[in-house]
Amino acid sequence: MSLLAEMNEKAHALGIPLSVHIDVTYRCNERCVHCYLDHDDKGEMTTQEIKNVLDQLAEAGVFFLVFSGGEVFMRRDFLDLVEYARKLLFNVKVKTNGVMIHEAEAKRLRELGVEQLQLSVYSHRPEVHDAITKLPGSLKRTVNTIRFLKAQGLKVTLSNVLMTVNRQDERGTRALAKQLGVDYTLDPTVTPKIDGDTSILSLRVDEENLDALFQDDELVGNAEEYCKPPSPVDEDVMEGYSCSAGHTACYISPYGDVFPCVQFPLPTGNVRRQKFADIWYDSPQMNEVRSIKVKDLTVCSSCTHAGSCTRCPGLAYMEGSMRGPSTSDCMKSYHRTGIPTANMLHKAAMAPGGPLVQILPMVV
Amino acid sequence: MAETYIARSTAIAARMLGGEMMIMSAVDSTFFTLNEVATLIWQSADGRTPLSEIVEQKICQEYEIEPEVAHRDAEEFVSALSQHRILVVSDQPISDSSTGAQ
Numbered sequence: 001m002s003l004l005a006e007m008n009e010k011a012h013a014l015g016i017p018l019s020v021h022i023d024v025t026y027r028c029n030e031r032c033v034h035c036y037l038d039h040d041d042k043g044e045m046t047t048q049e050i051k052n053v054l055d056q057l058a059e060a061g062v063f064f065l066v067f068s069g070g071e072v073f074m075r076r077d078f079l080d081l082v083e084y085a086r087k088l089l090f091n092v093k094v095k096t097n098g099v100m101i102h103e104a105e106a107k108r109l110r111e112l113g114v115e116q117l118q119l120s121v122y123s124h125r126p127e128v129h130d131a132i133t134k135l136p137g138s139l140k141r142t143v144n145t146i147r148f149l150k151a152q153g154l155k156v157t158l159s160n161v162l163m164t165v166n167r168q169d170e171r172g173t174r175a176l177a178k179q180l181g182v183d184y185t186l187d188p189t190v191t192p193k194i195d196g197d198t199s200i201l202s203l204r205v206d207e208e209n210l211d212a213l214f215q216d217d218e219l220v221g222n223a224e225e226y227c228k229p230p231s232p233v234d235e236d237v238m239e240g241y242s243c244s245a246g247h248t249a250c251y252i253s254p255y256g257d258v259f260p261c262v263q264f265p266l267p268t269g270n271v272r273r274q275k276f277a278d279i280w281y282d283s284p285q286m287n288e289v290r291s292i293k294v295k296d297l298t299v300c301s302s303c304t305h306a307g308s309c310t311r312c313p314g315l316a317y318m319e320g321s322m323r324g325p326s327t328s329d330c331m332k333s334y335h336r337t338g339i340p341t342a343n344m345l346h347k348a349a350m351a352p353g354g355p356l357v358q359i360l361p362m363v364v
Numbered sequence: 365m366a367e368t369y370i371a372r373s374t375a376i377a378a379r380m381l382g383g384e385m386m387i388m389s390a391v392d393s394t395f396f397t398l399n400e401v402a403t404l405i406w407q408s409a410d411g412r413t414p415l416s417e418i419v420e421q422k423i424c425q426e427y428e429i430e431p432e433v434a435h436r437d438a439e440e441f442v443s444a445l446s447q448h449r450i451l452v453v454s455d456q457p458i459s460d461s462s463t464g465a466q
Contacts, residue, residue, distance in 0.1 A: 003395055007386055014382050063379040063386055091377030091388050113375045113390035155393070 011061070011248045017280055019064040019249040020057055021262050024050060024081060026254055027074040030097055030133040032120075034163055034203050036193045037070065044254040047077040049272065051084050053252065056276040058088040068095035068262075070254070079108055086112045093118065095159075098145030099138055106148035117149055118157045118185075124172035132165060146180050156182040162213070163190060163203040174218070186219060189328065191263060192318055204328070210335040227336050230308040237307040238295040245313060246289035250280065260289045264314025266322065289313065292323060299325045303342035305333040370418075370442055370451050371411030371458040378406075389448050396450070401427060402441055409451060411458030415442060 001009075011018040025044055026037045045053070057065070065085055072078050072094060085092050094109070098119045101109075109117065119142055123129040129139035149156050158177040162170060170186065177184035188205055192198045213219060220226040241247060245261035252258050256272040258279045259265060268286045269279030280286060292313070295301050298321065300311055310333070315326035325343035333341050372378075377388045385398040385406055398406055401423060408418045415438060423434045445451040452458055 003397060007381060007395075007397065010382055010384075016381060018381075058379070061379060061381060063377060063381070063388075086374070089376070089378045091390075113377075115377065115388070115390050115393065 007063075008244075008248060012244075015247075015281070016061040017057070017248060017250055018062065019066070019244070020062045020252060021066040021068060021249070022050075022053070022252040023069050023254050023262070024067055024072055024078065025070040025075050028069060028071040028097075029074065029099055030071065030135045030138060032122075032133050033165065034132070034161060034190050034200055036191050036200070038194055039070065042255060044075075045256050045272070047080060049256070050081055053256070053271050053276060054081075054085055054088055054090070056271070058090065060277050060280060063091055064093070065090035066093045066095065071100065072096050073100035073105070079105065079112070082109070082112050082114060086114075091115050095120075097133070097138065098142045098149075099135070101145045101148065103148050106145070106152045106154070109149070110152040110154050114154065116155045116157060118159045119146055119149075120161070121158050121173060121176065122160055122163075122166045123169040124176040125169060128166055128169050132163075143176070143180070146182060150181060156180075158182050158184050160184070160186045161190065162186055162188040162205050162209065164205055165203060167205050167209050186213070188213065188332075189263075189315075191315065194265070207331065207335055210332065214332075214336045227338075229337050229339055230305045230333075233304065233306045238293065238301065240294050240307075241290075241292070242294070242297075242311050242313045246286050250286075258283075258286075260286065261314050263312060264289075264317055264322075266314075266317055289322065296323060297325075298323050299343050299346055304339060305330075305337070305341050309333045309341070366455045367414040367416060368439070368442065369411055369413075369454050369457050370405075370409040370415055370446075371454075372406065372409050373450055373452055376450050387450055389450055391449050394448050394450075396445075396448075401437075405438055405441060406445075406451075411452070415439070 008018065026039055027041055028039050067082065073096060082092060092114045093116045094114055095118045121129060121139065121142055122132045126139045130136050146156055146158065158180065160173050174184050188210060190200060190204045193200060214227055215223050217223050245264050250258055250260055251262040252271065256270045257267055258269045258271060259267065266285050266289065268283040294306050300306055300309065303309070309329055311329045312326045313322050315328060316322055316324045319327060327343065330341040330343045334344060375390045377390065379386050383400065385403040387396045387398065404422050404426065405418055408422055416435065419434045419438045420431065423429065423438065424431050442451055442453060446453045
């Protein structure tokens with residue numbers, strides 16, 4: 001086990017929130033077709049309010065801090081917030097589209113000791129990337145920023161979301177990351193909008209595309225290992241948990257709302273009205289999330305994939321129950337291994353068959 | 365013999381977790397955990413107090429350890445952390461401006 005994994009286990013045992021993702025704004029200079037956010041400012045936390053939250057997070061033991069949005073640089077005080085976070089010795093990662101970062105900002109990020117920057121790029125072709133972001137010239141600007149950041153010696157990851165509108169460019173985008181000398185991540189997850197609108201789910205790629213992804217050694221490491229049938233489910237699996245949400249990680253919105261994860265819209269409290277530690281330790285919702293073991297899951301506890309599935313409790317919550325299945329993860333488990341999930345079998349059994357046989361009174 | 369002064373680099377992330385200090389270098393992303401004694405040296409690394417004084421007044425008084433052994437262990441520890449630029453080492457007192465990522 002790596003040292004980092006050991007620390008994660010220790011934080012889990014002690015109930016320490018090791019990682020916090022904080023969106024400092026939902027405002028953005030791009031209008032990505034797949035984005036789940038409402039970009040209007042509905043009363044963001046002030047500089048002082050965020051600094052106060054950062055003090056509380058340091059006190060609570062948070063080590064990894066992700067600043068994201070919206071576009072973080074839409075806040076004029078963003079570098080001031082990063083500086084404050086670094087003085088508190090957080091490991092800081094920044095998610096940005098990079099459009100507003102120039103040489104001066106890149107230099108400052110390096111001076112502040114930001115550990116990593118993740119920039120969103122959806123295609124190597126401007127006509128595709130710019131059509132997704134709806135900001136003409138955005139690919140060129142983002143790629144220039146990656147070069148500035150690399151020149152400063154910063155660690156950069158190019159982050160892509162696989163959708164129906166850019167799937168044909170995936171290899172080209174990956175090649176662009178290689179050419180720029182940066183890491184590459186690909187996520188096929190498209191989530192409903194924050195207001196519940198599910199129209200953007202039509203951007204999800206179809207099953208054939210998932211099959212191809214899972215067979216790609218460059219993306220998954222060893223495809224044979226990655227796609228092997230799941231190991232038998234034992235007691236350790238049944239006593240385990242789905243993910244770190246609410247256990248060692250949580251999410252804070254620009255308005256101070258605290259959630260178990262950015263993908264888990266269950267409100268647990270607000271740092272404008274409560275202390276972070278009170279929410280983390282005492283919120284009934286947070287405690288409910290962390291009480292759920294695999295054995296408590298309504299359908300997934302009987303699934304052969306229970307020990308290896310990437311089941312997201314947040315996506316399950318959005319589907320109707322935090323103890324239920326997350327259909328998109330069921331599909332991933334199925335396409336990864338070719339073995340149907342309990343949820344798929346359950347749905348198939350519940351599906352209406354032919355017309356019911358009716359016994360009619362015999363007409364004499 | 366010249367004194368050794370040590371200061372915590374600001375190009376790191378650090379947090380206490382259940383009695384252990386976690387440290388990650390922002391320069392090369394190396395991840396460390398320090399035990400109790402090493403954490404005490406780390407916390408005392410203010411750039412002004414000589415290492416010998418830290419060992420004698422903090423380590424030897426707190427733990428039952430021979431001064432000679434404590435000095436040798438402390439020097440090895442300081443050398444290892446300075447290689448990853450987690451500690452700044454000098455034979456002169458160290459100012460705040462020389463501990464950053466720049």
